[in-house]
Amino acid sequence: MEQVFTSQLKDYIGKEVTLKGWVANLRSSGKIYFLEFRDGAGFTQVVVNQKEVEESSWQAVQQVTIESSIIAEGVVSKHPKKEEYELQTKILTLVGKAEEYPIGKKEHGPDFLLDNRHLWLRSPKQWAIQRVRNTIINATYEFLNSQGFIKFDSPILTPTSCEGTTTLFEIDYFGEPAYLTQSGQLYLEAAIASLGRVFDFGPVFRAEKSKTRRHLTEFWMMDAEAAFVEHEENLKIQEELISFIVARTLEINKKELEILERDTKPLENVKPPFYRITHAEAVKKLREQGSDIGEMDDLGADDETVLTQMYDKPIFVEKYPAAVKAFYMKRDPSDPTRVLNADLLAHEGYGEIIGGSQREDNYNELLARMKEHKLPIEPFQWYLDTRKFGSVPHSGFGYGLERIVAWICGLKHIRESIPFPRLINRLRP
Amino acid sequence: MEQVFTSQLKDYIGKEVTLKGWVANLRSSGKIYFLEFRDGAGFTQVVVNQKEVEESSWQAVQQVTIESSIIAEGVVSKHPKKEEYELQTKILTLVGKAEEYPIGKKEHGPDFLLDNRHLWLRSPKQWAIQRVRNTIINATYEFLNSQGFIKFDSPILTPTSCEGTTTLFEIDYFGEPAYLTQSGQLYLEAAIASLGRVFDFGPVFRAEKSKTRRHLTEFWMMDAEAAFVEHEENLKIQEELISFIVARTLEINKKELEILERDTKPLENVKPPFYRITHAEAVKKLREQGSDIGEMDDLGADDETVLTQMYDKPIFVEKYPAAVKAFYMKRDPSDPTRVLNADLLAHEGYGEIIGGSQREDNYNELLARMKEHKLPIEPFQWYLDTRKFGSVPHSGFGYGLERIVAWICGLKHIRESIPFPRLINRLRP
Numbered sequence: 001m002e003q004v005f006t007s008q009l010k011d012y013i014g015k016e017v018t019l020k021g022w023v024a025n026l027r028s029s030g031k032i033y034f035l036e037f038r039d040g041a042g043f044t045q046v047v048v049n050q051k052e053v054e055e056s057s058w059q060a061v062q063q064v065t066i067e068s069s070i071i072a073e074g075v076v077s078k079h080p081k082k083e084e085y086e087l088q089t090k091i092l093t094l095v096g097k098a099e100e101y102p103i104g105k106k107e108h109g110p111d112f113l114l115d116n117r118h119l120w121l122r123s124p125k126q127w128a129i130q131r132v133r134n135t136i137i138n139a140t141y142e143f144l145n146s147q148g149f150i151k152f153d154s155p156i157l158t159p160t161s162c163e164g165t166t167t168l169f170e171i172d173y174f175g176e177p178a179y180l181t182q183s184g185q186l187y188l189e190a191a192i193a194s195l196g197r198v199f200d201f202g203p204v205f206r207a208e209k210s211k212t213r214r215h216l217t218e219f220w221m222m223d224a225e226a227a228f229v230e231h232e233e234n235l236k237i238q239e240e241l242i243s244f245i246v247a248r249t250l251e252i253n254k255k256e257l258e259i260l261e262r263d264t265k266p267l268e269n270v271k272p273p274f275y276r277i278t279h280a281e282a283v284k285k286l287r288e289q290g291s292d293i294g295e296m297d298d299l300g301a302d303d304e305t306v307l308t309q310m311y312d313k314p315i316f317v318e319k320y321p322a323a324v325k326a327f328y329m330k331r332d333p334s335d336p337t338r339v340l341n342a343d344l345l346a347h348e349g350y351g352e353i354i355g356g357s358q359r360e361d362n363y364n365e366l367l368a369r370m371k372e373h374k375l376p377i378e379p380f381q382w383y384l385d386t387r388k389f390g391s392v393p394h395s396g397f398g399y400g401l402e403r404i405v406a407w408i409c410g411l412k413h414i415r416e417s418i419p420f421p422r423l424i425n426r427l428r429p
Numbered sequence: 430m431e432q433v434f435t436s437q438l439k440d441y442i443g444k445e446v447t448l449k450g451w452v453a454n455l456r457s458s459g460k461i462y463f464l465e466f467r468d469g470a471g472f473t474q475v476v477v478n479q480k481e482v483e484e485s486s487w488q489a490v491q492q493v494t495i496e497s498s499i500i501a502e503g504v505v506s507k508h509p510k511k512e513e514y515e516l517q518t519k520i521l522t523l524v525g526k527a528e529e530y531p532i533g534k535k536e537h538g539p540d541f542l543l544d545n546r547h548l549w550l551r552s553p554k555q556w557a558i559q560r561v562r563n564t565i566i567n568a569t570y571e572f573l574n575s576q577g578f579i580k581f582d583s584p585i586l587t588p589t590s591c592e593g594t595t596t597l598f599e600i601d602y603f604g605e606p607a608y609l610t611q612s613g614q615l616y617l618e619a620a621i622a623s624l625g626r627v628f629d630f631g632p633v634f635r636a637e638k639s640k641t642r643r644h645l646t647e648f649w650m651m652d653a654e655a656a657f658v659e660h661e662e663n664l665k666i667q668e669e670l671i672s673f674i675v676a677r678t679l680e681i682n683k684k685e686l687e688i689l690e691r692d693t694k695p696l697e698n699v700k701p702p703f704y705r706i707t708h709a710e711a712v713k714k715l716r717e718q719g720s721d722i723g724e725m726d727d728l729g730a731d732d733e734t735v736l737t738q739m740y741d742k743p744i745f746v747e748k749y750p751a752a753v754k755a756f757y758m759k760r761d762p763s764d765p766t767r768v769l770n771a772d773l774l775a776h777e778g779y780g781e782i783i784g785g786s787q788r789e790d791n792y793n794e795l796l797a798r799m800k801e802h803k804l805p806i807e808p809f810q811w812y813l814d815t816r817k818f819g820s821v822p823h824s825g826f827g828y829g830l831e832r833i834v835a836w837i838c839g840l841k842h843i844r845e846s847i848p849f850p851r852l853i854n855r856l857r858p
Contacts, residue, residue: 003657005577005625007577020656020657020821021625021656022622022819023819039625039656040577040579040621040623040624040625040626040656041577041625067622067818067819068819069819069820069821095819095820095821095822096790096816096819096820096821097819098817098818098819099817099818101818116811118616118619118811118812118814118815119619119622119814119818121619121620121622121623121624122622122623126623127623127624130579130581130620130623130624131579131624133580133582134579134580134581137580138570138574138580141567141570145567148434148436148469148470150469150559150560150563151562151563151566151567152559152563152848153562153632153649153847153848154848154849155647155848155849155851156585156632156634156647157634157646157647157851157856158856159856159857159858169586169600169601169602170600170601171598171599171600171609172598172599173598173646173856174636174638174853174854176856178856180600187547187848187849190547190548190550190858191550191559191848192469193451193496193548193550193551194469194550194551194555194556194559195469195550195556195559195560196434196450196468196469196470197469202631202632203582203585203631203632205585205586207603209603217586217602218584218585218586220582227449227450227468227469228432228449361525379857382545382547382857382858383547383858385547385548386547387525388527388528389496389527389528389530389548390451390452390496390497390498390524390525390526390527391498391524391525392449392498392524392525393524418582419581419582419583419584419616419620420583420584420616422584422586424603425603427586427587427588427602427605427607428588428808428811429588429619429811429812
């Protein structure tokens with residue numbers, strides 16, 4: 001019999017197939033066993049009727065426990081009304097009998113679940129999150145490639161840091177200090193003079209001692225950088241990317257979003273153009289809501305939550321005060337106290353998912369900014385070189401994968417959005 | 430005028446376009462300038478004829494230096510015989526004038542080039558390598574997705590190591606030691622019970638003090654793992670993946686392989702099935718060639734080179750002695766001194782590009798192996814759990830991205846295959 005995945009069953013109605021996977025749950029009415037079966041690709045019901053199987057299969061099914069692995073051979077049938085399938089088993093083989101499974105008998109606290117992350121991943125919700133994550137990753141590659149971006153893997157081990165060493169993990173690199181990267185952006189800026197448009201997509205690290213539901217010490221970041229792209233076009237690329245990702249998820253992961261009980265209405269609304277307000281307008285709105293935010297203050301997480309609840313799709317907040325943003329952002333020619341940047345905030349209270357800006361492309365301006373920020377010049381001379389040899393206007397942006405996963409999946413805590421989360425107090429398993 | 434990339438010029442013959450990019454080289458015959466133009470997507474010749482431009486453009490072109498950035502507006506024409514295009518410029522704008530460019534005037538040593546890696550990346554050969562690398566990455570995603578594999582990001586920061594700590598980079602994780610991963614395989618083995626088929630693709634680290642042309646301290650690794658896949662099917666997936674990658678490169682990167690002066694004949698031959706020989710047969714062949722390799726010895730890099738020069742496409746060497754391979758590999762039932770593994774060696778002397786095996790799926794066998802290898806049990810209990818709760822036969826394999834890039838591009842040294850190589854004596858830029 002042909003071995004198929006549960007995701008293929010609709011093409012095998014009335015046919016004999018072999019399924020290989022795990023029993024998520026089971027019940028029996030004495031003469032018939034109903035197994036909730038899963039194989040990674042999806043789920044189905046496996047029915048074992050004593051009257052229709054040999055004695056060996058009947059013996060086997062009686063041994064089956066929750067999370068045991070099995071091979072089931074039989075005929076596929078479809079639910080008369082729903083898009084659900086069932087296997088009428090002819091031969092059942094028990095592959096690996098599971099010991100008593102520790103998860104699922106009762107409510108568990110987060111520590112227990114994280115200690116057992118290697119098993120917790122099997123639960124339908126965790127399965128769904130990882131599948132959505134996969135879609136987001138693939139959609140990102142697909143969209144960026146279609147726009148001429150080339151994957152360019154920035155280094156993880158770096159000799160210097162952009163913004164102080166307090167949140168950096170340090171390693172001993174054959175006798176000299178090295179740091180785990182927090183962003184590949186500066187390397188991407190060098191790469192555009194070779195490849196035009198580039199992106200990296202890899203792990204970054206923050207040794208932050210904050211314990212919040214939005215922070216991980218290790219997470220995945222996608223940074224994109226494009227030559228000859230200025231502020232306005234930068235926002236256009238971002239809103240098209242996010243819209244593409246959401247559309248792909250809605251198309252591919254219906255079942256997963258259902259398992260996650262995600263209201264898809266707000267996602268269906270994610271189409272260009274997104275809202276655009278300036279930082280000054282954002283501050284005004286927040287103050288009208290009673291916030292005491294200062295005119296030139298950065299937006300905090302709470303401010304973002306309040307703001308994004310006012311909108312029905314993602315919003316760009318543009319032109320932050322230069323003083324609260326990174327040294328490499330280009331000043332707004334119409335107001336040099338502000339920069340040509342934008343943070344993209346997801347609606348429904350989720351907050352920042354992308355940060356981006358046009359970059360300062362003038363050598364002397366950039367050097368002055370670095371001195372203002374008290375950065376050492378020598379270790380960044382290679383970066384300054386990019387403004388010496390054919391500098392061009394350019395822009396870029398970066399997204400935190402886990403924030404996008406959490407938003408699209410509707411998760412309260414970011415820790416479920418990555419396979420094995422690393423938190424201040426969590427390095428295991 | 431419409432802004433286009435050089436890769437689109439074939440669709441714009443006779444039309445007016447705007448090109449934005451850099452001048453790789455230039456020559457002048459007094460009244461005409463010929464600029465070797467590149468924009469990341471490709472190359473073209475930009476012609477500026479004094480008779481056909483305004484004075485401002487003529488002034489601008491006289492300022493152009495090697496690596497200056499320009500915007501050229503004009504009409505596209507095609508070479509009468511070759512697939513080459515040219516721009517007859519109407520307006521030329523100098524965007525960023527480059528200082529005297531340090532690369533290219535003479536032969537440079539590797540240290541100089543690596544010190545200037547941020548600029549060296551602009552050379553045609555380095556551009557071509559990164560483009561091929563991008564194709565290999567994309568082809569890997571495309572193939573694995575088509576086979577039902579889900580991307581699953583294994584953690585980089587890990588509390589323990591599989592095989593001793595001598596080649597691990599250690600960090601201080603809020604007071605406890607953590608290590609940079611060398612492989613995500615064990616995590617993937619846990620994930621298959623949720624997702625069926627998974628792969629990761631991220632940076633891994635080896636604090637190896639060896640200085641060879643095949644070693645980096647930081648490199649990118651793709652690991653795949655599949656439930657219910659046994660040894661034979663494991664090899665089949667690998668040869669199909671590699672064949673797919675090579676076919677995609679030949680299809681997409683003709684120009685790049687030409688720049689690299691890569692003989693594509695040996696690549697055109699990369700189609701399933703690959704050769705398969707056992708380790709015992711490999712040893713016999715090597716001894717016939719005069720090697721003093723022992724019957725139960727691992728193959729060294731030199732052995733691999735000799736061996737692969739005997740074949741016209743990649744070869745699997747199967748069933749190595751258990752003693753020279755990792756603890757998790759499943760023993761060959763027909764000879765328990767050997768394991769169900771295979772290394773895939775690229776022909777033309779390149780050597781190992783993939784290592785893979787069926788995994789030990791029996792709890793007691795695996796525990797015994799771990800004890801034989803003197804591994805601590807407690808930190809690996811989560812891994813052992815995967816054999817307690819519905820264990821299944823499963824297999825996996827991993828490739829080192831830079832080795833594949835070096836092989837397909839025909840590079841002698843692996844350091845050119847990654848954007849910013851990290852070597853024992855190299856952490857900059």
